[in-house]
Amino acid sequence: MIALPIVGVSAADLTLRSAELSTEQKLERVLGAADAKLTTGWVTGPLYQQPDGSDYAPVGGYENYHASSRTEDPNVLAAALPAGARSLKDSIGHAKVHTTHGLLDTQLRELDTHSPLVKGLLTLDRGRLPEKAGEVIATQSFLTDSGYFVGSTVTPRGSTASYKVVGAYELPDALKLSQLIAVPGSLLEPLEKTLTAAGNPGLRPEHSYLVKVGRDGFTWNMMKETNAKGVLVTSRAVWLDPPADSEVPLYRQESKNAYGSSSSMQATELAILATVVGLAMLEICLLAGPAFAVGARRSRRQLGLVGANGGDRRHIRAIVLSGGLVIGAASAVIGTVIGVALTFGLRPVLEAQIGSRFGDFDIRPLELLGIGLLAVLTGLLAAIAPAVTASRQTVLASLTGRRGVRRASRVLPVIGLVAIGGGVSIALFGTVSQMGSVVVAGGSALAELGIVALTPVLVGLFGRIGRWLPxxxxxxxxxxxxxxxxxxxxxxxxxxxxxxxxxxxxxxxxxxxxxxxxxVATLPFGTGLAQVTENSGHKEVPAVRQALARELPLAVRADVDRLVVGKPGCDSWSDEPGCGRAEIITPKDQRCPLWEAENGPASFTTEQQRTLRNDWRCEEDRLGVAVSTVVADEKLLTVLGVGDPAAAAALKSGKAVSFDKKIVKDGKVTLRLVTDNKAASALAEKNQDPPGEDKVLAAYQAPATAKGYGLHLVLPPATAKTAGLTTAPFGSYFTLDGKASSEQRQKLDGTLDTMGVETEVSIEEGYKxxxxxxxxxxxxxxxxxxxxxxxxxxxxxxxxxxxxxxxxxxxxxxxxxxxxxxxxxxxxxxxxxxxxxxxxxxxxxxxxxxxxxxxxxxxxxxxxxxxxxxxxxxxxxxxxxxxxxxxxxxxxxxxxxxxxxxxxxxxxxxxxxxxxxx
Incomplete structure (x- = not known):
């Protein structure tokens, strides 16, 4: 009863301490043998960062930063490298790789694994490192999931080249990551070119540089200079010797508390830890106490002989307490030894579970000694009540085995009732205090102790039902x-x-x-959407629809088309020349003033903002889809669960159906054919409408109960043709007759993969x-x-x-x-x-x-x-x-x-x- 919790606590202590890496070990897994790592964040331009690089903010704060104005410069990292420094480029992208089972999302990486700067970043398990193009090494997780082995040949989806796996390795900090590493320029660059040439989206790999500088390392001043160029830095020297908070510009711009755990969170963690330890000791005492009591009663004749031979109550108490002390000490030794052995034996299993290798098998004698003393103290506390009870027995009662009659304590129930009342009051007070969770936990623990104190009385009340039992x-x-x-x-x-x-x-x-x-459901329950990405082309859409009907139990299928503006092969938001889009123009008097003002919401007072937020023009759609305007017939309304007969009648009569009342005025909706996306985006930054040809169409506004699930406008095919709008197949909405099984979904994914077209199939299965x-x-x-x-x-x-x-x-x-x-x-x-x-x-x-x-x-x-x-x-x-x-x-x-x-x-x-x- 005492040793078992000690096994658990000591094993937990060893696991946590071994999994907790030292600063040097953390840096080795992030930087290898380099002095610093240079990366770019999602913001561009000058920035401020924390010394450890865990967080950052643009200079001037986010209030003055417009994410839409960011520009990506692929050369910004190379330009930020210190003069004379040794550097190693590390590029990472994501793609699907063909496996023995199908396709697997895999991280693709280009890195010179022979460089001395890589030491510590990865561990080669077997095989060798890649030396030339066409060779890769793979993580053990990838080999396990893919069914491949060292010597197999792998092919990324869309690639014309195959790669031989020449070695297996692991990332000490990411054991469950599926990753392939190739020599620089042999994997990501060719695959990106192939995908781009085929009209598919590129990999957009993320780049970073490992840097080796002089003897002093990458200093704090060098980090600030690099931050001014829009580049983030993780520096070994700064991690080991961080600057004072007063020297960190980020903390002068914003409070440090915004980037670290608050004192209230630390207090909460300490309260939880103290509560867990306290309840563990309480439970052990509650279980071990009766065992000592029974043991004392079974030894009452021996204790009586001690009294008969001149021993007083102190001796009897000392004998029972010594038994608790000895048992506690033995439990401490046995439990600690078993805990250490168990943790050592289960180390590979624990590392696999947390997905990270231990730094060292970190045994801390003082902590284990403290855990052992906890066992000794628990054993001693559990023996106190039996020791006092045994010492109060008379010698005659002990020798004859008579227990006598003890009256139940009248004070303990009163204490229990007071504790319950106080605990409930404290817990309820915690619901309105700043330290809510801590106060609630404390009050609940006090109330629980009160119930424990009342347990003898409550057990007596339970006994009254015995008269009706067999x-x-x-x-x-x-x-x-x-x-x-x-x-x-x-x-x-x-x-x-x-x-x-x-x-x-x-x-x-x-x-x-x-x-x-x-x-928020993206579609009605049991409804799905199969959509072909715009830049994949539209010729394969009919085949996708046929596969959908063949592999899934469809009840209703509503085929939808999208509007096309510009040259073929462009998507609606491509910045390439000749690419445009069809944009719904909201009437100016029906636009939200909050977003039309030059400075946005900041142009209004708080009272004005509060008023405008409640304006129907400022209501925002919580869902978004790739295409908000589609061409379809009334079957789409059936799939979307729109039960309004007038909406179906409007589509049949040639009217468009709108799910957004802001875009309809006087029964009309305006579609503008924008021919230049890039120019239109620049005008949108200035809250100006882009130029283009307007198409004014008759529209029916669906009632508020009808949900478009991200769609704003549905055009009948005949109306789109009459208005001279160019359309292209986009995909299909569908409802299922029952539920699609896992096997059916896998067959559909396999069929779509053989077509070589990017198709997304989603089915709304409700909240899980x-x-x-x-x-x-x-x-x-x-x-x-x-x-x-x-x-x-x-x-x-x-x-x-x-x-x-x-x-x-x-x-x-x-x-x-x-x-x-x-x-x-x-x-x-x-x-x-x-x-x-x-x-x-x-x-x-x-x-x-x-x-x-x-x-x-x-x-x-x-x-x-x-x-x-x-x-x-x-x-x-x-x-x-x-x-x-x-x-x-x-x-x-x-x-x-x-x-x-x-x-x-x-x-x-x-x-x-x-x-x-x-």
């Missing part, structure tokens, strides 16, 4: 009530385990309901909870702890009541009575603990959810007050819901399982013994 459960319940000294701690231990499980399960179940409410596995793990954990605690209590009851069991056998009780009695003894303890624990676990979950509700409501009201959001935005929904299935499983299955397990492991008959001399 013989075996009645005997088990009365035995539990009569021997509350061992029953109450076991029930309290089960209570503690179940309370934590119920609290976490309730919190996660409520959070799951909130996420389900906030989930991601915590079902967590719930199951929590239920299993609570069950194991509950069965273990109840089993310990049953074992103690059998040891304590051995004489009664022998008496039952002597008077002729059937053999099955012994087994049935043990089962009910275990089940009674488990049931009482689960019932009380379920009630105790609700409080912290309710408190934490109320805290989350207050914070969400505060953010919502602040956003409205500052004009950042409008009242039309969804108000925060933070429900509190009990997971009745999990709770039902705990209340029914766990006690039942504990009872059956105890009955199975108990012998039906025991050996008869001679009656002890009176």
């Amino acid at each position: 013989l075996s459960p009645r005997l088990a319940l009365r035995d539990a009530v009569r021997n509350r000294g061992r029953t109450a701690p076991a029930v309290a231990a089960v209570l503690a385990a179940v309370a934590g499980t119920v609290a976490i399960a309730t919190f996660q179940h409520s959070d799951d309901l909130q996420r389900r409410h906030e989930y 909870a991601n915590n079902s596995l967590v719930m199951l793990a929590l239920a299993v954990f609570a069950g194991l702890v509950t069965i273990g605690a109840a089993g310990i209590a049953t074992g103690l009851a059998q040891a304590d009541a051995e004489a009664d069991l022998k008496t039952l056998a002597a008077v002729g009780a059937p053999p099955r009575v012994r087994r049935t009695l043990s089962g009910f003894q275990c089940g009674v303890v488990a049931l009482m603990g689960v019932v009380l624990g379920s009630a105790a676990g609700i409080l912290p979950a309710v408190g934490l959810r109320l805290t989350a509700r207050r914070e969400a409501q505060s953010l919502y009201e602040t956003g409205i007050a500052q004009g950042h959001i409008g009242k039309s935005e969804l108000a925060p929904y933070v429900p509190i819901s009990v997971p009745w299935e999990t709770l039902g499983g705990l209340l029914v299955l766990v006690p039942l399982g504990a009872a059956l397990l105890a009955a199975l492991v108990t012998k039906s008959s025991g050996a008869l013994a001679r009656r002890a001399a009176g």
Whole structure:
């Protein structure tokens, strides 16, 4: 009981310390043998960064930075390299690679692995490093997932060249990453050229440079000079000797707290850690205490002899306490040794689980000694109550084996009631305080301790239902009530385990309901969209539609086309010359003033912003699709679940159907054919409409209940043709007759892949909870702890009541009575603990959810007050819901399982013994 938690704690300490890398080890995995690494961020122009490079911001802050004005210069990195420095280029892109199973998303990398700067970045497991074009090395994760091996040949999708795998390696910090490395210029560059020539999107690889400079390394002043050129730096010298906060421009521009963990978060972590350690010690004491008590009672004759030979109460207390001390010390040694051996033996499994290699097998003697002292202290604390009880027995009672009658404490229940009331009050106060989660946790822990203090009284109340039970459960319940000294701690231990499980399960179940409410469906449930990317061409779309109908159980298929402006092969947002788009022109009086003003929302006062946020013109669509204007017939309305007969009639009569009331005025909608995307984008930056030919079409505005799921306008095919609009096949919306199986989806993906066209197929399957596995793990954990605690209590009851069991056998009780009695003894303890624990676990979950509700409501009201959001935005929904299935499983299955397990492991008959001399 004591050694087992020590095994877990010591193993956890070793795992965490070994997985925690030193600064040098971190730098080796990031920089190799280089002094610094130069990269570019998503912002361009001068920037400020943290000394460790973990975060950055543009000079002047994001308020004065316009992301749309960023320009990517591929030579900015090379221009930022220090003069005279040795450098090594590292390029990374992503593509799909053909495997034995199909296609696998893989990271492709070009790096000179023979350079001394690479030392520490990767570890070669077997084979050799690539030496020429056509050779690659692969991570073990890629080989496992792809079904390949060293010596196999791999081909990236769209590539005309194949590559031989000449070695296997691992990235110490990313064991689960699928990656291929080739010599510079042999993989990414040829593949990008091939894809671009075929009209497919390029890889757009990310580049960085490993840099080796002079003896002093890459200094802080050099970093600031490089930041001025728009380049981020990770420097070994600065990591090891960071500058003072006053010397960091980023912290002068913005508070350092915005880039680090706040003191409240640290306090929360410490509170959680203290609570976990405290509850662990409490649970051990609750389980070990009765064991010491039973052991003291079984040794009462020896203790009585000590008293008969002149020993006083101090000696008896010292004997029992010494037993606790010895057991605690032995548990510390055994538990620590097993924990160390277990961690060492499971090191490969642990590394694979966390996806990273340990730095070292870091054994810290002082920490292990502290854990061992914790075991000694726990053993000592668990023996205090039995020692005091044993010392109070008279010598005559000890020698004759009479237990005497002890009155239940009248003070303990009062203390328990006060603790429950105080804990509930503190937890409720925490829901409105700044340190919400910490106060709620503290109040909940206090209330739980109060319930523990009330456990003996509550066990007595449970005993009153025994009069209506059959013989075996009645005997088990009365035995539990009569021997509350061992029953109450076991029930309290089960209570503690179940309370934590119920609290976490309730919190996660409520959070799951909130996420389900906030989930935004991209299409109606069971509806899908197959779309061919614009730059893949449109000739293959009919074949894609046929594959869709052949491989999936379709109910309705609505084929849609897109509008084309400019030369063939251009997508709607390409900046290439001759590429244009069809753009919906919103009437000026129906545009949101917040975005039309020169300085955007900053052009208005807070009150004006608040008013405009509630204007219907400023409502924003939460969904977006690649093409917002499509050409289709009324089947599309059926697939989208639009039940408005007038909308279908409008499409049949040649009218366009709009799902955005801002674009329709006087029953008309305006489409502008923009011939130059690049020029149009430049004008959009100045809030100016692009030039082009306007097409004014009759339109029907669908009711607000009709959802377009990102679509703004649907044009009938005949109207598009009459207006002289050029169209091209785009894809199909569809509804399924049932559900597509995994095999059907795989066949469809394989068929589409053979066509060599970029096709995205998505099916709306609704919100999927991601915590079902967590719930199951929590239920299993609570069950194991509950069965273990109840089993310990049953074992103690059998040891304590051995004489009664022998008496039952002597008077002729059937053999099955012994087994049935043990089962009910275990089940009674488990049931009482689960019932009380379920009630105790609700409080912290309710408190934490109320805290989350207050914070969400505060953010919502602040956003409205500052004009950042409008009242039309969804108000925060933070429900509190009990997971009745999990709770039902705990209340029914766990006690039942504990009872059956105890009955199975108990012998039906025991050996008869001679009656002890009176």
